[in-house]
Amino acid sequence: MTSTVTAFAQVADFARPPIDWHAVAPELVMLSVGALMIIIDIVKLERAKPYAAALSGLGFLAPLVPIATLAIDGVASEPRVMFGGAYVIDGYSLVLKALFLIVGYLVVLLATNYVGEGDYWETEFYNLLSASVLGMMVMASARDLITIFVALELLSIPAYLLAAWRKRDLKSNEAGLKYYLMGVFASSIMLYGMSLVFGVTGSTLLTEIGATLDDGIGSEPAVTLGIIFVIVGFAFKVSGFPFHTWAPDTYEGAPTPVTAFLAVASKAAGFVALMNLVVIGFVEREEVYQPVIFFIAAGSMFAGNFMALRQDNIVRLMAYSGVAQAGFLLAPLVVVGEGPEVAATAVSSIVTYLVIYAAMNLGVFAVILAVARKTKSGEISSYGGLFDYAPALAVLMTLFLASLGGLPPLGGWYAKFGIFRSLLEPGTGWGYTLAVIAAVNTVIAFGYYGKIASRMWFDAVPDDDRTRIVVPAALATALVLCIAGTIVSGVYPGAVTHFTDVELLAFR
Amino acid sequence: MELTTTWYLVLGAIIFAIGASGLMIRRNPLVMFMCVELMLNAVNLTFVAFGRELDDLGGQVSVFFVLVVAAAEVVIGLAIIVAIMRHRSGATADDLSVLRG
Numbered sequence: 001m002t003s004t005v006t007a008f009a010q011v012a013d014f015a016r017p018p019i020d021w022h023a024v025a026p027e028l029v030m031l032s033v034g035a036l037m038i039i040i041d042i043v044k045l046e047r048a049k050p051y052a053a054a055l056s057g058l059g060f061l062a063p064l065v066p067i068a069t070l071a072i073d074g075v076a077s078e079p080r081v082m083f084g085g086a087y088v089i090d091g092y093s094l095v096l097k098a099l100f101l102i103v104g105y106l107v108v109l110l111a112t113n114y115v116g117e118g119d120y121w122e123t124e125f126y127n128l129l130s131a132s133v134l135g136m137m138v139m140a141s142a143r144d145l146i147t148i149f150v151a152l153e154l155l156s157i158p159a160y161l162l163a164a165w166r167k168r169d170l171k172s173n174e175a176g177l178k179y180y181l182m183g184v185f186a187s188s189i190m191l192y193g194m195s196l197v198f199g200v201t202g203s204t205l206l207t208e209i210g211a212t213l214d215d216g217i218g219s220e221p222a223v224t225l226g227i228i229f230v231i232v233g234f235a236f237k238v239s240g241f242p243f244h245t246w247a248p249d250t251y252e253g254a255p256t257p258v259t260a261f262l263a264v265a266s267k268a269a270g271f272v273a274l275m276n277l278v279v280i281g282f283v284e285r286e287e288v289y290q291p292v293i294f295f296i297a298a299g300s301m302f303a304g305n306f307m308a309l310r311q312d313n314i315v316r317l318m319a320y321s322g323v324a325q326a327g328f329l330l331a332p333l334v335v336v337g338e339g340p341e342v343a344a345t346a347v348s349s350i351v352t353y354l355v356i357y358a359a360m361n362l363g364v365f366a367v368i369l370a371v372a373r374k375t376k377s378g379e380i381s382s383y384g385g386l387f388d389y390a391p392a393l394a395v396l397m398t399l400f401l402a403s404l405g406g407l408p409p410l411g412g413w414y415a416k417f418g419i420f421r422s423l424l425e426p427g428t429g430w431g432y433t434l435a436v437i438a439a440v441n442t443v444i445a446f447g448y449y450g451k452i453a454s455r456m457w458f459d460a461v462p463d464d465d466r467t468r469i470v471v472p473a474a475l476a477t478a479l480v481l482c483i484a485g486t487i488v489s490g491v492y493p494g495a496v497t498h499f500t501d502v503e504l505l506a507f508r
Numbered sequence: 509m510e511l512t513t514t515w516y517l518v519l520g521a522i523i524f525a526i527g528a529s530g531l532m533i534r535r536n537p538l539v540m541f542m543c544v545e546l547m548l549n550a551v552n553l554t555f556v557a558f559g560r561e562l563d564d565l566g567g568q569v570s571v572f573f574v575l576v577v578a579a580a581e582v583v584i585g586l587a588i589i590v591a592i593m594r595h596r597s598g599a600t601a602d603d604l605s606v607l608r609g
Contacts, residue, residue, distance in 0.1 A: 188524075192524055
């Protein structure tokens with residue numbers, strides 16, 4: 001009874017914590033754009049369709065303005081901390097927010113013609129996309145278990161609907177249902193883990209959880225189980241082995257622009273959450289997360305690459321390639337417990353990888369969309385002789401694939417280099433072993449990337465149909481932006497690392 | 509016999525296990541949804557029990573967020589189910605095998 005009384009007393013004393021409006025301006029702008037689009041949709045109905053894509057594209061670029069002013073304001077050196085440390089705006093979160101917004105913009109470019117020409121709902125598509133990106137932006141700043149959970153659901157729930165977007169197509173329905181069931185299963189496992197961690201440490205703030213675990217409290221099995229459950233929950237989100245089985249089916253059934261969004265933005269958000277949790281919250285319990293993440297990372301690389309070798313549908317192949325890439329991205333998290341400097345290198349190498357991965361992977365999906373406009377097929381055999389009738393697309397695809405494989409001087413090479421450097425820096429057995437596994441897998445990956453490339457360059461054109469492919473302006477813009485990102489990040493990595501050399505620190 | 513916090517935690521763990529095994533064993537999408545709800549409510553129970561034990565409002569507050577989000581999730585799930593049922597009535601998760609698993 002007394003505790004109820006004190007609880008009410010606490011509520012009565014409640015005063016709203018101060019909010020730094022400038023710091024949350026990017027999220028507020030994104031929210032306003034989404035709300036504005038819903039209102040326009042209600043007022044204008046069908047007449048809103050022609051400019052829905054353009055408006056949504058501008059909507060994704062608008063929040064970059066407050067992000068730029070925050071960066072000029074020196075947020076990177078003096079971070080803004082709100083709600084007792086639950087919401088932090090620092091250099092790390094700014095660069096990730098910018099990444100999510102730009103990926104959102106590129107997905108709008110990919111979707112413009114696909115959604116416009118299909119018999120689908122248009123403004124709703126872009127509304128859901130902006131809601132999902134808003135969740136990702138919140139995730140970049142979230143330093144609290146509940147904030148992370150809410151951000152995860154805000155980004156996932158619209159994504160379930162987007163995967164089932166073609167509602168008269170059974171494949172798309174099935175993709176949506178599988179993604180949904182696996183997604184909610186994963187988030188309930190993660191939540192159960194969070195409740196155990198909360199119970200043992202007595203706080204939902206990651207900084208306080210980190211401090212409590214550092215004091216040696218919480219060596220109980222409960223917190224071990226909690227940490228494992230939380231990591232497993234996010235392993236689903238980033239499609240890490242053995243929780244990757246939903247990815248190929250969902251990617252194949254979902255509309256291709258949505259697949260691109262899931263493969264890049266949604267996956268990146270999962271990594272951001274994992275970095276926040278592991279680097280700030282669980283960092284002292286490396287005997288728990290090290291073997292778990294090692295197993296998931298090594299398993300993802302092998303399973304993704306070997307399954308990708310056997311695929312004949314290009315979207316499924318990209319799904320398994322994404323599983324393998326997730327292994328690479330997870331690898332540096334194994335060594336973050338070796339000290340603050342190692343953790344800093346690991347975080348900046350993952351962020352760099354995420355940025356470069358976004359450019360090259362979205363590029364591949366842009367080419368897939370362009371080719372599918374003519375062939376209406378996702379089979380790899382339909383890429384035969386692409387160089388004969390669409391040389392530009394074939395060259396771009398080859399560059400993107402070479403970059404994904406890690407050939408210098410393209411961006412993927414520099415991204416992989418960063419991962420290897422952060423694995424080898426601490427000089428531990430875990431790091432060396434994982435570096436060797438990553439090196440072996442880099443070689444395996446050339447098997448299937450090379451298979452697509454050789455189809456395009458050497459095979460005959462199926463049915464001898466040499467109709468030219470007309471690439472619409474939006475898709476062409478996306479292709480130009482992606483190839484520019486892929487080449488610049490490899491030839492002059494400083495252009496990327498200038499932004500991505502960020503640290504993830506604990507603030508109170 | 510007094511009911512201590514441990515009882516609630518054990519009950520939460522049992523409900524969570526029932527939900528998780530049900531989700532993996534049952535093939536009817538609607539039953540699978542119910543199992544997800546069971547898992548989320550087990551989480552709520554654990555949060556409340558810990559919140560009470562620690563005398564920390566954070567546990568209770570978390571439950572509000574989980575409840576609201578769970579409601580939103582169920583709405584989305586039912587919408588997807590309805591879209592499928594319009595094509596085929598009585599579909600189970602095994603019938604959904606157009607895509608190779």
